[in-house]
Amino acid sequence: MKVLFVLSALLAAVTALPIEERVNGENGWFIPKLDGSFEWMDLRDAEELLFSGEQMEGRISTNAVKFYLYTKSNPTSAQEITSDASSIDGSHFNKDHGTRFVIHGWTQSAQDEMNTRITKAWLSRGDYNVIVVDWARARSVDYASSVLAVPGAGAKVGEMIKYLHEHHGMSLDSLEVIGHSLGAQVSGYAGKTVGEGRIHSIVGLDPALPLFSYDKPDKRLSSDDAHYVESIQTNGGKLGFLKPIGKGAFYPNGGKKQPGCGVDVTGSCSHGRSVLYYAEAVTEDNFGTIKCHDYEDAVSKKCGSTYSSVRMGAVTNAYMVDGDYYVPVNSKAPFGKIE
Structure with missing residues (x-):
């Protein structure tokens, strides 16, 4: 309760830049709220909030992270697994199959539609260990509180990956970690915990922008967190990053707003499309792409018409x-x- 009070007090004490000077992700952020609205926070206030929160983070409530395994043998009925030999040996985990970790974003849980879609998509492709991550602090009322939990949650995912690799033969070379929004940032910290470039692939589905800085790759998902990092950016500049995060950065419809989402004032429809696109890409492999000179050309849709x-x-x-x-x-x- 004390932490939530401090966070709320800091959020309430934001310094108001003139609206025309506000650049989301540059001199501050529009912080999402549960009701779908946003509250502007200047860079200085945000950095003070994050610093204060980091100082308290180790002394507050637990950062609970759970892992749920799905395989062809149990495609819809999860097995909770822990870093214990009897837990893994008693599950359907198979070291000879590729493994996929799936990590949800803010306000979500292991039962969220994102996880079921991606789990179903991969199991339709063949034999995989699909491990859905549930990190409880994602469901904090304050978005900022969930952000503060990201490093700790990511570290726990990374430790589970190392455990399965070192004690149960899970291959890092066939491992893919998929995270949506804040979950993408969690996946980055998982990669940092395992070690630079050791995870084969991380796919960030519209990695969360609010309270994350492009110029601080050590505190967000970055291209060094796996051998290959792919970012699918669908609500860039609002809920997600616009500048490229991955070694491969993909900009559906230019990366800001998605067709079929209507006005989409909150950005939630476009933000969520990254999940729908990815699940479809896994099953159908039907997203053609056009190579761009840089991300600005991708955003402005000036990459020509020749498919790569x-x-x-x-x-x-x-x-x-x-x-x-x-x-x-x-x-x-x-x-x-x-094409």
């Missing part, structure tokens, strides 16, 4: 992708377009 050989979300991207891509999309499913 790269498909957004493809497993093979880890071996062939480096750069920014514009991705044409439809307003309804199937969302992907191919």
